[in-house]
Amino acid sequence: AQTVTQSQPEMSVQEAETVTLSCTYDTSESDYYLFWYKQPPSRQMILVIRQEAYKQQNATENRFSVNFQKAAKSFSLKISDSQLGDAAMYFCAYRRPKTSGSRLTFGEGTQLTVNP
């Protein structure tokens, strides 16, 4: 079974600085998707960024980028120029693309605090 581990329960960053959130996963599959989701307090979860395992190039979405190390099964999220609105719980998630269900397997989450 696939597992996703986020070893940092809490992280904090100063506004305008850069922070990196860590994620490791375990799978025997060669083809899969990885995601970072953001869950603000009392608000619904939204997709931040996704990475297809067959792509070597790291995904980037504006201030958000990932460092995908397939051999190490590592998938970290870098947030540049942190803003107060980035404060949220962040979840790393895994999905197998070719199963009929495409269920997401989530990590435990990292609570990010942004200090003004």
Add this chain to the structure above:
Amino acid sequence: DTGVSQDPRHKITKRGQNVTFRCDPISEHNRLYWYRQTLGQGPEFLTYFQNEAQLEKSRLLSDRFSAERPKGSFSTLEIQRTEQGDSAMYLCASSFMGENNEQFFGPGTRLTVL
């Protein structure tokens, strides 16, 4: 369409009572997922539908849980004889079919069992 909606947003019940939650997905989406999230944890998959067919159920979904999507649109999740361990946030998500299918999440229903 403003996204996935869930009703109610909060539910407090006494142990042993039955509860039912509703999820309205994004209208064009043919897949609908239910997840459960306990405090301080990531969501865990419960079940999913493709149109009206329930295609997969997690082992977390005990016999007291039942989900339906009768017309392939909205879905209901019922918990019978609730237990304190059922207290959690129940999240619904929907997506298109296919590999490039981002799941869009609803705001969740927070269940508290006293």
